[in-house]
Amino acid sequence: MTDPITHDAADWVAGDAVILDPTGLHARPAVKLTKLAKTFAAAVEVRADGDERWVNAKSPNSVMKMKAAHGVPLHIRANGDDAADAVAALVALVERNFDV
Amino acid sequence: MTTEPSEVASGDALVTALIGAVHDTILAHRDELCDLDRAIGDADHGHNMARGFEAVAAASDEIAALPFGKALQKIGTTLVMKVGGASGPLYGSALMAAGKAGEDAPTSLVEVVARLEAAVDAVKQRGKSDVGAKTMLDVLVPVTEALKAGPADPLATARGTAAEALEATRPMVATKGRAAFLGERSAGHLDPGARSSELIIDAVCDVVEGR
Amino acid sequence: MSDNVAIVIVSHSRDVAKGAADMVHQMVGEEVRVAYAGGTEDGGLGTDVAAIMAAIETVWTEKGVAVLVDLGGAETNSEMAIEMLPDGKGEKVQILDAPVVEGAVMAATEAAGGSSLAEVRATAEDFGS
Numbered sequence: 001m002t003d004p005i006t007h008d009a010a011d012w013v014a015g016d017a018v019i020l021d022p023t024g025l026h027a028r029p030a031v032k033l034t035k036l037a038k039t040f041a042a043a044v045e046v047r048a049d050g051d052e053r054w055v056n057a058k059s060p061n062s063v064m065k066m067k068a069a070h071g072v073p074l075h076i077r078a079n080g081d082d083a084a085d086a087v088a089a090l091v092a093l094v095e096r097n098f099d100v
Numbered sequence: 101m102t103t104e105p106s107e108v109a110s111g112d113a114l115v116t117a118l119i120g121a122v123h124d125t126i127l128a129h130r131d132e133l134c135d136l137d138r139a140i141g142d143a144d145h146g147h148n149m150a151r152g153f154e155a156v157a158a159a160s161d162e163i164a165a166l167p168f169g170k171a172l173q174k175i176g177t178t179l180v181m182k183v184g185g186a187s188g189p190l191y192g193s194a195l196m197a198a199g200k201a202g203e204d205a206p207t208s209l210v211e212v213v214a215r216l217e218a219a220v221d222a223v224k225q226r227g228k229s230d231v232g233a234k235t236m237l238d239v240l241v242p243v244t245e246a247l248k249a250g251p252a253d254p255l256a257t258a259r260g261t262a263a264e265a266l267e268a269t270r271p272m273v274a275t276k277g278r279a280a281f282l283g284e285r286s287a288g289h290l291d292p293g294a295r296s297s298e299l300i301i302d303a304v305c306d307v308v309e310g311r
Numbered sequence: 312m313s314d315n316v317a318i319v320i321v322s323h324s325r326d327v328a329k330g331a332a333d334m335v336h337q338m339v340g341e342e343v344r345v346a347y348a349g350g351t352e353d354g355g356l357g358t359d360v361a362a363i364m365a366a367i368e369t370v371w372t373e374k375g376v377a378v379l380v381d382l383g384g385a386e387t388n389s390e391m392a393i394e395m396l397p398d399g400k401g402e403k404v405q406i407l408d409a410p411v412v413e414g415a416v417m418a419a420t421e422a423a424g425g426s427s428l429a430e431v432r433a434t435a436e437d438f439g440s
Contacts, residue, residue, distance in 0.1 A: 031338045031420045038424030060420040061438050142356065180391060181361045184351050186384040189360055189391040226387060277383065 013083040015076045017094035025068040029098035034060045036093055042080025044090065049073040057090065114205055114307070115164040115171045121303040123157040126150055129299055136292040140279040145187060145292040152183035152191070168206075172199030172215075186277055187293055190223050190236065197222035209247060209254050216244040227276060234272035234279060234286060236293035239265045243301055255305045262298040269294045316422040316431045317344040317370035319404075320415050321363055321389050322381045325350030331379070331412045339419040344370040358385045363392035367404055371396075375428030376404040377435065379415045403428070409435040 019025055025033070025048075037044040037057035044057040048068035054077070055062035068074055074094055078086040093099070126133075126149045133146030156163070156178050163171045163178075172195050180192030198215040206212045220240050224230055231241045242265040243258050251257035267290070274286035277293075318335060322328040328349030335345045346366040351357040358380075367376055378393070380386045386406060393401040405428060407414055414435040421434035 027416070028338050031416065034420055035339070035423050038426075058424065060417050060434055064417075064438075144351075144355065144357075177395070180395065184359045185357050186387055189388055192360075193391065226391065228387075280383075 011083075012077045012079050013087045015087040015091040016073050017076070017091045018073050019068055019070055019094060020097040021100065022070050024070045024072070025063070025066060025074070027064060028100070030064045030066075031060060032098050033090065033093065034058055034063050036089055037086065040078065040080070040082050040086035040089070042078040042083040042086045044076070044078045044086050046077075046090075047075045049075065112164045115166075115168065116160055117307045117310075118304060119153075119156055119160045119163065119175070121307045122300050123153040125299045125303040126153045126296065129295075133292050133296055136290055136295055139289040140274060140282055140286045141292060142278060144185065145296065148183045148185050148187055149191075149296055152179045152188060155179075155182040167203045169199045169201070169203040172196070175199075186227070187236075187296070190227055190293070193222040193226040194219035194240075209250065212254075213244060213248050216240070216247065220244050229276045232272065233276040234269050234274040234291045234294070235276050236291070236297040238269045238272065238291065239294045239297040239301070255309055258301055259305050262301045266290060266294050266298040314372055314374050315343050315425055316375045316377055316418075316428050317346070317372050318415055318419050318422065319363070319366045319370060319376055319378045320345065320347040320349075320411060321358055321366070321378060321385045322347070322349040322411055323356045323358055323385060325354075327381070327411070331415050334412065335415050335419045338416055339423050343419040343422045344372070345415070345419065346370045358388045360388045360392045360395065363389050364395060367392060367396060367400075371400055371404075373403065375431075377418045377422070377428060377431050378404060378406045379409060379411045379418065379435070380406055381411050405432060407432050407435045409438060413438055 021029060034057060045054040046057045046063065047054045048066050049072050055066060057063060076087050076090045130146035130150045133149060134143050137143050137145035156175050159178060163174050166174055176192040176195030176199060179195065180188050183191065198219040201215045201218040206215060223237055223240065227235065229235055229237060231237050239262050243261045246257050246261040247254055269291040270289065271287050273284055274280045274282065279286045320328045320331045328347035332345045332347040346369045348359065348362040348366040351359055370376060378389050380389050389406050393404045407418060417438045418431045418435040421431045
């Protein structure tokens with residue numbers, strides 16, 4: 001796993017999407033998000049608006065612990081060769097309300 | 101392995117007799133074992149053991165044709181697959197370990213003790229348990245220790261020690277297996293696994309005595 | 312079918328084992344193979360070595376199998392089943408120290424990305440800690 005601290009801030013590709021599900025980023029969406037993030041080689045991180053820490057989007061445990069609520073903007077950033085694709089895919093997934 | 105015919109025949113006969121005797125005693129005490137288990141477990145120890153030893157008895161000829169050590173291992177795997185619950189793997193592990201301790205039937209008390217020790221170690225490891233937890237180990241360990249001391253009358257010692265050790269499980273509080281969920285309430289009942297162990301030891305003594 | 316680490320769920324209750332397996336299927340999808348073993352032959356509560364062995368064999372892969380167990384006997388019988396697997400298959404099967412339902416979902420989520428058995432184990436065992 002790439003350690004984000006080694007990356008220059010300028011290398012990150014970023015995006016945002018609002019969580020639509022009335023119960024927030026609960027277990028099933030969290031699983032979908034981590035599964036999708038794992039399909040990219042880039043380091044992918046997420047942060048709920050208001051939280052200070054970025055968490056590894058490929059870690060089911062970390063994403064599930066975020067407990068991001070309904071209506072909260074989710075910040076997504078990626079760093080690596082396919083970073084732009086990763087951010088676009090994750091933003092789209094959140095905007096589609098995780099295909100539920 | 102000897103190729104001397106009468107020796108092989110006596111090995112066969114020993115295994116057949118042991119299977120028959122243990123099968124008979126388990127079936128005869130099936131309801132009692134279930135009743136003991138009903139008090140502190142889920143009331144199926146008698147049925148589980150009977151199912152296992154019925155499968156062993158059904159394969160008796162095939163098992164008796166094996167060298168003694170292999171025969172014990174085969175009985176062990178049969179019990180694992182057929183008894184179910186926790187007692188299948190525990191008795192199964194015991195017999196598999198005892199079987200691995202040597203190919204030929206034991207001809208001395210020392211050899212019997214070596215197999216018992218292997219069996220006891222296997223049960224301890226499998227059950228992550230030891231004496232005092234109100235389990236079959238509370239019969240198997242004292243009997244093994246008593247025989248290890250080399251008593252003048254091993255059969256009487258084994259029977260007497262098993263009976264006393266079984267009774268000693270009555271006041272014990274279970275800390276292993278399903279009975280552990282009862283905590284203090286498990287005291288006042290004999291442990292069904294200790295009782296089945298004692299029954300098996302008795303049956304084995306009968307066979308050895310009758311030879 | 313991609314070759315991902317597979318999951319086996321072992322519970323005293325057939326309903327719990329099946330329910331957890333269903334949940335993994337629905338939450339994680341088809342790319343992780345899940346099998347379960349629960350209850351006794353006669354429909355009671357308990358675990359059965361033969362059934363556990365069969366469940367592991369159904370989903371076994373070179374990549375490894377993660378086994379989630381509930382109470383005491385489920386672990387004992389799973390250990391026995393793993394030891395009795397033929398052809399050294401047991402070396403690639405591990406019992407995870409994690410709650411059955413949560414552990415199975417987390418393990419399967421990690422496995423879905425092609426992670427190793429060690430990574431699957433770490434994710435399931437770290438959950439809640």
